Amino acid sequence: MLARLLSALVVLVVAALAVVFTWPQAFGLQNEWVISHVVALRGAAVVCALIAAVVFGLLSFAKPLRGFTIGLVVILLVYAGANVAILSARGFGGEAAPADETSESITVLSWNTLGEVPEASTIAELALERGADIVSLPETTEPLGEEVAIAMREGGRPMWVKTIAFDQIAKARSTTLLISPDLGDYEVVSAEGSGPPGNTNTLPTVVAAPVNGEGPTIVAVHAVAPIRWEMRNWRSDLDWLAEQCAGDDVIMAGDFNATVDHFAGRGAADLGNCADAAVAAGSAGLGTWPTDLPALLGSPIDHVLATPNWTVTSFDVLDEYDDSGSDHRPVVATLERAG
Template sequence: MLPRIIGWAIVLGTAAVAFVLVWPQALGLQNQWVAAHVVALRGPAAAAGIAAAIVFALIAIPRRSRRFGIAMATVLALFAAGNIAVLAVRGTGSAEAARAATSDTVTVLSWNTLGEVPDAQTIAMLALDEGADVVVLPETTDPLGEAVAIAMREGGSPMWVHTQAYDDIAKARSTTLLISPDLGSYTVTSAESPGPPGNTNTLPSVVADPVDGDGPRIVAVHAVAPIRWELRNWRSDLDWLAAQCEGDDVIMAGDFNATLDHFAGHGTDGGDLGRCSDAANAADSAALGTWPTEVPPLLGSPIDHVLATPGWTVEGFRVIDDLDGAGSDHRPIVATLSRG
């Protein structure tokens, strides 16, 4: 009798944990230790669930452990199915982003360069090929940003360069934003020192506002990763980024180190983060991972985003996976947005 009670206690406990890890938002645990990491990697979580279900199905073969094995296999199969269902709803569409064609259309490219591993020519050629009006480069210093801008100017697309750096020791402590002069003149309004109310905590973001007030606020994002000793700063970064997107006209892009699951509870007026909505989600591509490049997109984590306020419509979104050998551990993303 006691072994049976213990067995069912294990099954019920596993079922409770599985439910929390599939949809921690139900209990407000999406930004807590362990749960935050599992939902960030739903593809591997589903694969692990399937593998474990198979193991317990094999355990069920001997008659004495049949009920326990079947029960555990069922729970783990449902865990895998739940993650697969979420990925299916978010979509794996791969339609290319439309090119900017009018003054009311903006193409945004974002690529975390892993401390400037891809060279300026590679970044510039990608931006030119995609017709980018805005280029967001986390972990990129001002000199490389200037080199990219020069290469783009030579390719017929001049750009203004704006960089925020917390120090010159680590390239990860710099974020560079390139903006086409066609969008007007911009000035950086985010603070040069870390932490709210002026910036993200550990790694810098760049907030650029139009000088004449005509045009979108553009935010180049780099939130810290949710490693154990940075969890508080990570949560604070998401709060601060949501606050930057409370206006009427905002475009945000970069490395958020967060997925749609982690955005839960940070949206207002129907937005995913503040009033901003995720372009990948709108384009049914939000299941495609952007990090790390060592695994296929469906096994990666979609932590790089382009978001915009309701005045913008997503014309296309794409995770670019043909530059996985360029050296960065992040894939570039590109989105095309239009007014209305």
């Protein structure tokens, strides 16, 4: 009798955990340690749940364990199915809306270079091929950013280079933003030092504003990863980034180290006043990190976001660069000015 009660209790606890791990934002737990990691890897969680379901299904052939293991199998299958449904709703690739060739458009490329592992020529070739107007390069120093800009200029597309480096100890402590002169003159308005109110805490974010006040504020993002000793800084980074998107005309791109699940509760849109381009384009189920996992199993932590005055016409996660050396996939979005 006691064994049955304990078995029932375990099944109930596992069921409760499955609910929390499926939709933690319903309980305000999406930014808590462990839970934040599991929800970030929904595709991988599906595979793990299915493997566990098979194991417990085999154990159910042992009659004394049958009721207990069947209960666990049902929970695991429901958990896997719910995550598949969420990922399917977010999409595995596609276009959001047909482009209006007569309207103003901006192409945004973001790529965390893992401390400049991809060569400048590789980055420039991709940016030129996609016709990028904005290039966000977390973990990229100013010298490499200038190399990319020179290569792009030689390819017929000159770029301004804006870099913030918290220090020169590690390349991850630099973020570089390239902006096409066609968008006008820009100046960096985020602080050189770390921490709010001037910047993200551990890794730098570049906020560039148009000098004449006309055009979008552009934000090249690098939030810290939610590792155990950085959880407070990670939450603070996301809060600060939401504040940067409180305006009416903002484009953000970079490594947020967060999925749309983690954005929940931080503004009227996905993050502040900004909507996620991947969600709009039906591509938010594709992982951008790490490159040693298929995109279907990875975590979508690299984003392009924009305020409502921009319409998303496309968003792509580029897995053909998985052998370039970076552990992140580049993402490219095309935005059309609404109206």
